[in-house]
Amino acid sequence: MSSYWGADIGGTSTKLGRIDGREFEMVAVLPTPADSPPRALLQRLTEEILDYDSHPEGLGVGVAGLVEIERGLLLTSPNMPAWVNVPVRETLRSLLSCPIVVHNDANTFAYGAVARKEIPSEGVWLLITLGTGIGGTIVHDGRIIFGKGFAGEFGHMSVKAHGLPCPCGSKGCWERYASKDAIISYYREISGTDDQPDPREIADRARRGEQPAIEAFDRLGYWIGVGLANLGWCFSPHGFVLAGGLAPNLDLFESSCRETYRQRCPLDLDISRLKLASDAGALGAALLVRDEDQ
Ligand SMILES: [Zn+2]
Structure with a gap:
């Protein structure tokens, strides 16, 4: 068949x-x-x-x-x-x-997430994939908005006009501040060690109460919040759906993310995690x- x-x-x-x-x-x-x-x-x-x-x-x-x-x-x-x-x-x-x-x-x-009803098929939903970089998709009433083809590349939205250089050619891209490499560099800077733990290990340390690991996730949450506030103003979405390797640590960065969002954007903030x-x-x-x- x-x-x-x-x-x-x-x-x-x-x-x-x-x-x-x-x-x-x-x-x-x-x-x-x-x-x-x-x-x-x-x-x-x-x-x-x-x-x-x-x-x-x-x-x-x-x-x-x-x-x-x-x-x-x-x-x-x-x-x-x-x-x-x-x-x-x-x-x-x-x-x-x-x-x-x-x-x-x-x-x-x-598109698979909409079919599985993990992203609602009514309203505007932004899927944000937090991993090595930051990917994104704009879903409107169950359909994906492609623009001329590249819509949703939120990771390359500049959050710092003269910030870190990005392989895309721009500077200060969101994914330079809110990705896996970013959490590792925050941890190293705050703890003052040459240790190279991966994000999962940093999360374990934060859950065990290790202060530098907790602060590293707070800083990550700040930068995630900066980006979400920009997207909030642009799309007024019904919600943000997080996926990717850093999403399971939402509990560790949610409060600083929400605080930052609230300071920058008065619109409602609905964040959930995809469990696909x-x-x-x-x-x-x-x-x-x-x-x-x-
Ligand atoms: Zn970039």
């Missing part, structure tokens, strides 16, 4: 699933080899699909990086250095004869191509 397929290409693994009738099922998890050419992975992906389904109805792909949607072109990827200017859709089209859409992985993830299964990106990718095709 033919199906709509969804692939979620991440820095370490690529998840592949399909919608068969009304049900979504995961089919395979492939490694994403950091050093091999992108074409090899895309070829492997299509072989896997064709093994199950000789006439797929469509393939949606979410990939970690800046994606030009119209052409299905991946410009750069923070976690996959070999993936620069990769014509993902054109390559897949040469291997599969079905509709193919390519999106940023935060957007496919958000890891297949949401592949599900969202399959739904995006299905909904575009129908």
Whole structure:
């Protein structure tokens, strides 16, 4: 039986699933080899699909990086250095004869979250992914706002006009102050050690009552609050939904984040955390191509 397929290409693994009738099922998890050419992975992906389904109805792909949607072109990827200017859709089209859409992985993830009812399908909701960088998606009445293609890249909103340089070419980008590297540098600065604990370890130390770790999360919360206040003014959203590696530490940074927001923006602040299964990106990718095709 033919199906709509969804692939979620991440820095370490690529998840592949399909919608068969009304049900979504995961089919395979492939490694994403950091050093091999992108074409090899895309070829492997299509072989896997064709093994199950000789006439797929469509393939949606979410990939970690800046994606030009119209052409299905991946410009750069923070976690996959070999993936620069990769014509993902054109390559897949040469291997599969079905509709193919390519999106940023935060957007496919958000679309999966709406389908799973973790993001409400009414109102304006901003999904903020706090991890190595900061990703984002604008969801309006269950649909994603793409703008000309790159809407939601909140991590590169400048929060300090002459701040730290960012690989994107700008200065003072939000993600330089409210990401995994930021919490590590705050901890090192406050504790005065050369210790290099990862954010999870810093969180454990904060929960055990270690003062420098608590203060590092307070400072992180301040910067998250600065960014959320800017977004509050811009979108007046019904709520912010946090995801990514730092989101489970919301309890550690929520009070300083709320305090900062309150000082800068009088609008309501609704923050929640996404608790999705890891297949949401592949599900969202399959739904995006299905909904575009129908
Ligand atoms: Zn930037």
